[in-house]
Amino acid sequence: MELNKLLKQDKHSSKELAYLLSLQGEDKTKLFEKAAEIKSKGIGDVVYFRGLVEFSNICAKNCFYCGIRKDNENFQRYNLSDESIVEAAEFAHKNKFASIVLQSGELYSQKFTDRVSNLLEKIHQKTNGDLRVTLSCGEQSAETYQRWYNAGAHRYLLRVESSNSELYKKIHPDNDLHRFENRLESLNLLKQTGYQVGTGVMIGLPFQTLDDLAADILFMRDFGIDMVGMGPYIEHSDTPLYKHREGLWDIEERFQVALKMIAVLRLTMPKINIAAATALQAIDKLGREKAVKAGANVIMPNITPGQHRDDYLLYQNKPCTDDSAEDCKNCLEVRVALTSNTIGYGQWGDSAHFQQRIEEGNK
């Protein structure tokens, strides 16, 4: 295949995508440079900050890969108070992050729905409606998604984890709480409700191939996703998937393929927002900067009040669990400057893809 030609295209077959994901050495560098150029021309040399608040690690689900799954009893469950969540939002507001993400385990109850609605209202009240709020609280009913939207959440992150239904089945229990079809249904509901919809996949899962990842790119394109957060799978010793660790790509390989996924997605979808996942930094100290140089335009500084950061271990060796939100901001400022990008302080940084979608009639 001719690389120079492929780098000029924005539509690729699954074979071509898998080829791009396999690039090494100078060819790989060319791919990253092209993705950075497309980002620069299409949406500018700006990186947006989203303050991430991991407000509770209590979860009703049992995903085989996740350290905070329901059946793991080897750590402390927590649920931040409304006051400390609102304080974290005020920190983001004061520091001109313009946007926050509220993430938690997945719960379904009237109490949880009410709580998140009230929280959204309180946050908007305290920050004069200046913050864009993203939710990442899993699969919910159409009514719940609508309620949260009405209470002021306008973006939602729900990773499809893998668009290959067979692989999805292998990494989740076989019961009604964990159906691939429900995942897709939720993504559709979010779109219909009017959210800017974000999804993503884990990279380097047991049983996963480059063809699967190529199919993930096509899934995101065909769904018309607005935002993506994807990163390497990192094994956790207290999870069922840990028994498959021998067959995994080594961690550096997972990291490199994750960067290539970002770059190839940028070629395919020039206008979407792509986050440099924190899991990248768990592997390489410069992980997030490298992601920005491969086409990412969003970084999510962790602003979860410090005392519980150690308990939100979706994967092990999570970086920066000892830092304060202030440390995190200062460190990231230096890091972004190294990529020749500026930080979009005070700007919402809505997905340009979403804006285009709405202008064209919400397709």
Ligand code: SAH
């Ligand atoms: N409960 C919500 C949000 C929190 S989990 C949900 O599941 O949507 C957020 C993301 O963490 C998941 O979508 C998954 O992709 C990622 N994750 C979980 N375990 C992981 C692991 N071991 N390695 C890398 N990412 C992981």
Ligand code: SF4
């Ligand atoms: Fe719960 Fe999300 Fe972890 Fe699954 S990935 S166990 S839903 S927190």
